[in-house]
Amino acid sequence: MSGLEIKNLAHDYGAGTLFDGFNLTVGAGEVVSLLGPSGCGKSTILRLVSGLEAVQQGNISIGGVLVGDQTTHILPEKRHIGLVLQDFALFPHLNISENVAFGLRGQDKASVKKRVGELLALVGLGWAADKYPHMLSGGEQQRIALARALAVDPALMLMDEPFSGLDTQHRNAVRDETLRVLKETGVPTLLVTHDPEEAMRLSDRIALMRRGGMVQLGTPSEIYEQPVDADVVALFGDPNRLDTFVQNGEAASPWGPIATSQPDGVAEVCIRPDAFRLSDDGVEVKVKSQRYLGADWLVSFSISGAEGVHHARLAAQPGLQPSGMQRLVLDARKAYVFGKA
Numbered sequence: 001m002s003g004l005e006i007k008n009l010a011h012d013y014g015a016g017t018l019f020d021g022f023n024l025t026v027g028a029g030e031v032v033s034l035l036g037p038s039g040c041g042k043s044t045i046l047r048l049v050s051g052l053e054a055v056q057q058g059n060i061s062i063g064g065v066l067v068g069d070q071t072t073h074i075l076p077e078k079r080h081i082g083l084v085l086q087d088f089a090l091f092p093h094l095n096i097s098e099n100v101a102f103g104l105r106g107q108d109k110a111s112v113k114k115r116v117g118e119l120l121a122l123v124g125l126g127w128a129a130d131k132y133p134h135m136l137s138g139g140e141q142q143r144i145a146l147a148r149a150l151a152v153d154p155a156l157m158l159m160d161e162p163f164s165g166l167d168t169q170h171r172n173a174v175r176d177e178t179l180r181v182l183k184e185t186g187v188p189t190l191l192v193t194h195d196p197e198e199a200m201r202l203s204d205r206i207a208l209m210r211r212g213g214m215v216q217l218g219t220p221s222e223i224y225e226q227p228v229d230a231d232v233v234a235l236f237g238d239p240n241r242l243d244t245f246v247q248n249g250e251a252a253s254p255w256g257p258i259a260t261s262q263p264d265g266v267a268e269v270c271i272r273p274d275a276f277r278l279s280d281d282g283v284e285v286k287v288k289s290q291r292y293l294g295a296d297w298l299v300s301f302s303i304s305g306a307e308g309v310h311h312a313r314l315a316a317q318p319g320l321q322p323s324g325m326q327r328l329v330l331d332a333r334k335a336y337v338f339g340k341a
């Protein structure tokens with residue numbers, strides 16, 4: 001049974017269609033991310049799923065139960081969801097145990113105490129039971145918010161930019177810890193983020209959104225290796241974009257033909273900057289500038305047969321500073337051909 005099933009959802013706040021025909025499922029034990037730029041409607045989807053917003057068109061089921069369509073609106077507190085937001089929203093006047101126990105009001109004292117103990121142990125913060133939120137770091141508060149959301153045994157976890165309030169030092173550790181807890185409990189999770197690396201790191205599948213709707217749904221490797229357009233390629237670093245022409249399944253490029261399933265005609269090649277490496281049997285380029293980034297050199301170059309300046313990330317080697325004329329080989333697996341309308 002699916003944790004979440006969204007069918008044919010559409011929404012318009014009055015300023016135009018935000019998305020239409022939006023479909024998504026989150027399976028048992030699965031973590032799915034909504035990834036997209038500011039204003040594309042990610043939080044709106046979460047609001048519709050949690051019941052803070054009424055469904056205008058389509059339907060939403062949680063744990064196999066219809067919770068929202070044009071005529072059904074189950075109240076948020078009856079949807080069996082756990083919610084974790086950017087600002088954690090812990091109650092400052094309650095201690096950590098009381099915060100985690102918040103959703104368990106009405107249950108007998110002994111079982112609440114036991115459950116809170118289990119949850120604090122799960123997020124690795126047993127020692128913090130009697131502390132108050134202001135006595136904990138941002139990352140620790142975020143883990144308490146996760147424990148609080150898990151307390152009610154949710155059928156679905158919703159997380160909206162849960163790590164963006166954390167400093168970069170903390171963020172990766174808290175992300176990894178959160179993923180461990182989600183996988184250990186097996187709660188299906190829909191996570192909102194605008195950070196591609198975060199989506200890659202945490203998700204089983206990523207739903208890529210733009211204003212207007214979803215543009216691609218797939219595993220992290222599908223999103224990276226089979227991008228549907230140039231903007232999806234650009235999520236992971238500015239690609240080099242070259243006009244080309246496709247004939248008989250091959251797109252012309254200064255590095256030789258690139259195999260493609262695109263039909264014959266004008267097209268565009270998008271090449272990731274890390275698709276290049278230095279090699280004597282490569283194609284000659286003229287280096288315009290180079291910057292040392294530690295693990296690699298960021299090199300700007302021109303090449304005959306393609307207009308403009310292009311960029312390569314070349315693995316740094318001791319004693320190497322790319323300059324003047326260099327020879328570059330292209331890894332065609334990191335070059336993508338898209339038809340031009």
Ligand SMILES: Nc1ncnc2c1ncn2[C@@H]1O[C@H](COP(=O)(O)OP(=O)(O)OP(=O)(O)O)[C@@H](O)[C@H]1O
Pocket residue numbers: 013018036037038039040041042043044045194
């Ligand atoms: N209650 C509302 N009434 C009217 N318009 C709204 C409302 N909530 C959101 N919007 C608009 O709908 C669009 C999508 O908003 P939403 O909050 O879903 O975006 P988002 O993808 O979560 O963006 P961000 O990454 O900035 O959080 C925005 O243009 C926003 O201004």
Ligand SMILES: [Mg+2]
Pocket residue numbers: 042043044160
């Ligand atoms: Mg948002």
